[in-house]
Amino acid sequence: HEFSDSQFGHIFASGGSRESARKHLIIALKEMTVYGEIRTTVSYLARMLEMPDYVQNRVSTEWLDGLLANDTIALSSAGGPMRFINIVCGAVVKASSALNQLRTDATMALDYG
Secondary structure: OOOOOOOOOOOOOOOOOHHHHHHHHHHHHOOOOOOOOOOHHHHHHHHHOOOHHOOOOOOOOOHHHHHHHHOOOOOOOOOOHHHHHHHHHHHHHHHHHHHHHHHHHHHOOOHHH
């Protein structure tokens, strides 16, 4: 697959049935936090496991390719901790820029006497 990277980990779930294991896996993915500088597919995988085709075991590599090609599973950038981090970073950048401008203005005022 053209968008695949090397695997860097596996997660397994067990249960008395496929359905039970699937539900355990969804819970594990939703509770998982991955720290790093790379984007992860944890949210995407949790949503994929909840899709009716996956629940009914009607999946194949073609099915997955179709999901990816059609952007079937939209990942909202408006939620979660990343939204808060993005807001804080934006505020810091704006505050820093404003502070630099105030410093420049004050220096110029002092230079003029």
